[in-house]
Amino acid sequence: MKINSNYFNLKESYLFANIAKKTTEFSKSHPDADIIKLGIGDVTLPLCSAVINAMQNAVLEMSQKDTFKGYGPYQGYDFLRDSIKKYYNDRKIEIDADEIFVSDGSKSDVANILDIFSKENTVLIPDPVYPVYVDTNVMDGRKIQYINANKDNGFLPLPDENIKADIIYLCSPNNPTGAVYNHEQLKKWVDYAIENKAVILFDAAYEAFIEDKSLPRSIFEIKGAKKCAIELCSFSKTAGFTGVRCGYTVVPMDLEFDGASINKLWFRRQSTKFNGVSYIVQKGASAVFSKEGITQITENINYYKDNAKLIAKAVKDKGIYFTGGENSPYIWMKCQDKMTSWDFFDYLLEKTHIVGTPGSGFGKNGEGFFRVTAFGDRDNTLKAVERLKRL
């Protein structure tokens, strides 16, 4: 029995293990230090009451024979897909319920969608980037082409006609940089994809953080996108579902490659390799898009965004270059005095007892940059901001 030898090509990922190790060591040698963690990409606010109530009711339903739910539809229950469809319709985007696939989260989706694409495709990945896009393709043995995101392009790279690609990864608002594409920029990508007969995997995990109404929250706001794009969405950051696990992909009926319907292929993959999302979770997810749910999650998202604004202001006042901080929960800042990312990590931890994420962990263009997140406590964020000011 032979293993998938592509696994030998994976880089060991020590980023978060190293962060944890250094933090623990610092904590041991400085037991009185009040360490503030602004590195984690995890939410901290509890689930909103609309979701809690929906899930409590769903658990009760599961306790009674006549309301008990067994296997659900592979693509997700109608009540949830209709809620998601409405969420798009309210933003003037027409999507059919059959174009929506409910899942246990967009990490699974962004990985599993690759099953339906040939290994022979070239993927185009921005650098810096969420490492999963890279690793999942290394596991499949695909050729990876990187495109540079950097200060020169405001971490918003545009297509290079000289590069041919088949699968294009775009994440906007971006993890780790917080940068957000505008309509014109996304149109360039859609045109490039159509020109190259390529598919765009558009990661919209942070779309709910956009407050600038001129900025697109869905790739499907762009003309032509239904012919070349798949959108990946998540309840994780939108509704605090990091521990609940729910997301969805939108795969337009118009999407065809090799004479095959991508929607049909994805359905085949999911109906063969997956058995749907927990009924209780789907009930909770559906409540997110109720009138009450929208009000409550907006409150929570604003809480995180206000954290982001506080951090962004402190960084700006210090004259440090950064992206993000608005329309995003991330602040992507230049390291001071030409320090490397890890040197800056050590420096920040030493001087301010703040833990962040070294940008070099996200790719070569992340070297010399640093990611700070706005998902923490307001009090801790204010404390962190004061310490940053005194740096």
Place this chain on the structure above:
Amino acid sequence: MKINSNYFNLKESYLFANIAKKTTEFSKSHPDADIIKLGIGDVTLPLCSAVINAMQNAVLEMSQKDTFKGYGPYQGYDFLRDSIKKYYNDRKIEIDADEIFVSDGSKSDVANILDIFSKENTVLIPDPVYPVYVDTNVMDGRKIQYINANKDNGFLPLPDENIKADIIYLCSPNNPTGAVYNHEQLKKWVDYAIENKAVILFDAAYEAFIEDKSLPRSIFEIKGAKKCAIELCSFSKTAGFTGVRCGYTVVPMDLEFDGASINKLWFRRQSTKFNGVSYIVQKGASAVFSKEGITQITENINYYKDNAKLIAKAVKDKGIYFTGGENSPYIWMKCQDKMTSWDFFDYLLEKTHIVGTPGSGFGKNGEGFFRVTAFGDRDNTLKAVERLKRL
């Protein structure tokens, strides 16, 4: 962009769609017919109270900041892995918590585990079989070797030394046949796997239905299995979790191929392509293996098994050959008068208003056989048994 052309090699699966279609048509032309569905492999009893209470508490925890849970460990929470470890220890099997990987169900696991194995491997699949084993390998383009399960071997095929295979699928108690391997038979498979440097994927989804204490409930009861087998387990049939979604794989630390640790590879796959199971679901799953939980699920499993015994007795009294009916929720019966599976389906529906599953849907050796399930209502089961007697 090229799609994964292996998808063109998939057979369209019409089995359950055709069953649904014929049932609906019959219902329309016979509006007074009291149709009894004994074809579905879905549970009907609600979740037990230990699980309900655990999940209600977990939902409450998610509503409070200080008990809220975000991202959990990729492999599953310690509290659940420790429960599973104890479930094995109580059956005299030593497993470490690190050998346990919690998932959203064994359908996902049996599919996703293939990611870590080379496409160049030959898989050995029994016929008849749960179609997912076949389809997932067609999607990967692997060579499939079938091994015959039939009346001659009591639907319990043993290794053929002349067939070389790298990945071996065993499901015991079996879906669809309900047949159960004994220790001696499984030892032959373990010896064969070790001889061939092959891995066994042991699907133990129905292990909780075994009441004959001489029969193995885990592949790890067999000497040598830790060097060649992965066990796939599910809360679906054990605890009625078909709509809750939870399962686990056991990947021994001793399992190595190509100089690589399979446990490490699976961890890499899961930590890259998956983000863990819902906290609420894991809390429910952990309650299954509490003292209270075990008592309650045993009651439910016995309810289904008593259904199975009633059906099995009726089939036996008619002098019809069958496997299953004990130690399993399935009865796999020979179709009368040399009818084909679909002819028998039509005959049964016409004469008794009972819906079952044509065996031909599970492979060529299923032709002339028929699967009936014991997951239904007791009253309906008794009614069905009366109708079968009058056939």
